[in-house]
Amino acid sequence: xxxxxxxxxxPLTFAERTFIPQIVTGLKTTLAAMFAKTITLEYPEQxxxxxxxxxxxxxxxxxxxxxxxxxxxxxxxxxxxxxxxxIIPGEIDAEAEPDRAHVEKAPKEFDINMLRCIYCGLCxxxxxxxxxxxKDIFSMSxxxxxxxxxxxxxxxxxxxxxxxxxHKWDKKKAAEAAGNTH
Amino acid sequence: xxxxxxxLPFTLPIVFSVAMISVFMGLCSYSVxxxxxxxxWIQGRTxxxxxxLPLLGHIPILGNILTRxxxxxxxxxxxxxxxxxxxTPGHVKKGYYYLAPxxxxxxxxxxxxxxxxxxxxxxxxxxxxxxxxxxxxxxLFILGVSSLGVYGIVLAGWSxxxxxxxxxxIRASAQMxxxxxAMGLSILPVFMWASAPGTDYGLTxxxxxxxxxxxxxxxWQPLSxxxxxxxxxxxxxxxxxxxxxxxxxxxxxxHTEYGCFKFGLFFVAExxxxxxxxxxxxxxxxxxxxxxxxMADPWGASQFGAVLxxxxxxxxxxxxxxxxxxVRWTLPRFRYDQVMALGWKILLPLAIGNLIxxxxxxxxxxxx
Numbered sequence: 001x002x003x004x005x006x007x008x009x010x011p012l013t014f015a016e017r018t019f020i021p022q023i024v025t026g027l028k029t030t031l032a033a034m035f036a037k038t039i040t041l042e043y044p045e046q047x048x049x050x051x052x053x054x055x056x057x058x059x060x061x062x063x064x065x066x067x068x069x070x071x072x073x074x075x076x077x078x079x080x081x082x083x084x085x086x087i088i089p090g091e092i093d094a095e096a097e098p099d100r101a102h103v104e105k106a107p108k109e110f111d112i113n114m115l116r117c118i119y120c121g122l123c124x125x126x127x128x129x130x131x132x133x134x135k136d137i138f139s140m141s142x143x144x145x146x147x148x149x150x151x152x153x154x155x156x157x158x159x160x161x162x163x164x165x166x167h168k169w170d171k172k173k174a175a176e177a178a179g180n181t182h
Numbered sequence: 183x184x185x186x187x188x189x190l191p192f193t194l195p196i197v198f199s200v201a202m203i204s205v206f207m208g209l210c211s212y213s214v215x216x217x218x219x220x221x222x223w224i225q226g227r228t229x230x231x232x233x234x235l236p237l238l239g240h241i242p243i244l245g246n247i248l249t250r251x252x253x254x255x256x257x258x259x260x261x262x263x264x265x266x267x268x269x270t271p272g273h274v275k276k277g278y279y280y281l282a283p284x285x286x287x288x289x290x291x292x293x294x295x296x297x298x299x300x301x302x303x304x305x306x307x308x309x310x311x312x313x314x315x316x317x318x319x320x321x322l323f324i325l326g327v328s329s330l331g332v333y334g335i336v337l338a339g340w341s342x343x344x345x346x347x348x349x350x351x352i353r354a355s356a357q358m359x360x361x362x363x364a365m366g367l368s369i370l371p372v373f374m375w376a377s378a379p380g381t382d383y384g385l386t387x388x389x390x391x392x393x394x395x396x397x398x399x400x401x402w403q404p405l406s407x408x409x410x411x412x413x414x415x416x417x418x419x420x421x422x423x424x425x426x427x428x429x430x431x432x433x434x435x436x437h438t439e440y441g442c443f444k445f446g447l448f449f450v451a452e453x454x455x456x457x458x459x460x461x462x463x464x465x466x467x468x469x470x471x472x473x474x475x476x477m478a479d480p481w482g483a484s485q486f487g488a489v490l491x492x493x494x495x496x497x498x499x500x501x502x503x504x505x506x507x508x509v510r511w512t513l514p515r516f517r518y519d520q521v522m523a524l525g526w527k528i529l530l531p532l533a534i535g536n537l538i539x540x541x542x543x544x545x546x547x548x549x550x
Contacts, residue, residue: 030224039226
């Protein structure tokens, strides 16, 4: 058994036993706290600083040329632990983007159910095209369950364009122009 | 014209009472605001700062300042209580359940009848108190009526017919009964000094204030003041003695089953008691409307002087209300048995000792 050391306590003085000096000290502390700066944020006007790698609402991003990055490989749908993502793959419009059509796919529908999402960020981690990102948005609200399902256009609206440096299609074109198709 | 002058003796008191009740209720609602604001400042928050009245709140700079200070908040608070859904639980005893909030508020409002809040000089040059009813047993009246307030709490706890309110009510009644003794005994020396036989004013509170024109009784009778202050905290059910509510162990205490305006009445009653307690402490120990200890009152004989005396009295009362809130966030809540031990084993013997000491002192002083 461990040795215990009993500490001798100093007997309280008379002033200490009346508690009045202690109460006065306490009152001083609270008075000082009263004139200290407030530590709260006034929320809707002031927003907290969100760190860079914050995992907020998942969104889809476009590349700098405004093209969809998602190729609807459905890896995120597969990896999503609460099964919040639903993708229906579709074709790329051959007239709008003749380069990419019949080479890659694009999602016809891309739904993320924010009532199911657990903000784990696995979708962002798994995405081979870096098309899905968890942004700094932390508050979502709606009146119905349907409103809380983010459709494809909403996801692109939230995500916007990411100024990344990959330029996949530009490189391919440049290689083609140089007579070096694969 | 003749009709007016004839009925004046009847109508004037009514007008005065209505005016005083409205001022008092206004003070109650603003002490709720003070509580919220001071609490939030002490806790490093901002407190209510959003409520804005349509016209007044949109005056360019002033409106913003008033809104930031939460000046319009009491309106919103009151309206919230009015418009909430009125729920009466099925298991309560209806009659007493409805009676309890009224019983809690009525004594608190009744005591203000005998509360002097200023002084004026009448045409014959005599200093008179500003008070609704300057009765000779003012302090006894206040002690008697204000302790009726415990019936409201007991009835609320009992008629709610559930455990937490019942426990809260039992605690409240035991606490109030025990602290009443110490409170009564602590102010006896005050009256022994201030209204000795042969003084002009008898037992009136006005007499106590007039006796403090030279030296405040808090300096002369610090022990009485301390015991009285602690007892007032206990009587008004404020922290650190809020056994009746103690939301950490009793949900809401005696008002757990109450909602909307009935809860609002309890709420107002608590603050009415706080204001009454502060006013009493100011009257008995802090010299009422007397300027400062050892200094002659600067208020003259004019009407303006009367207003000044009222304002000075109010300033002291506001400080005491602030002190109540300040202590609330400084001291932790006592355990129930500690409250009882403090009341019966420390404050009551102290008060009795204080009384005997003062009696002996006065006896020796008079024979010399």
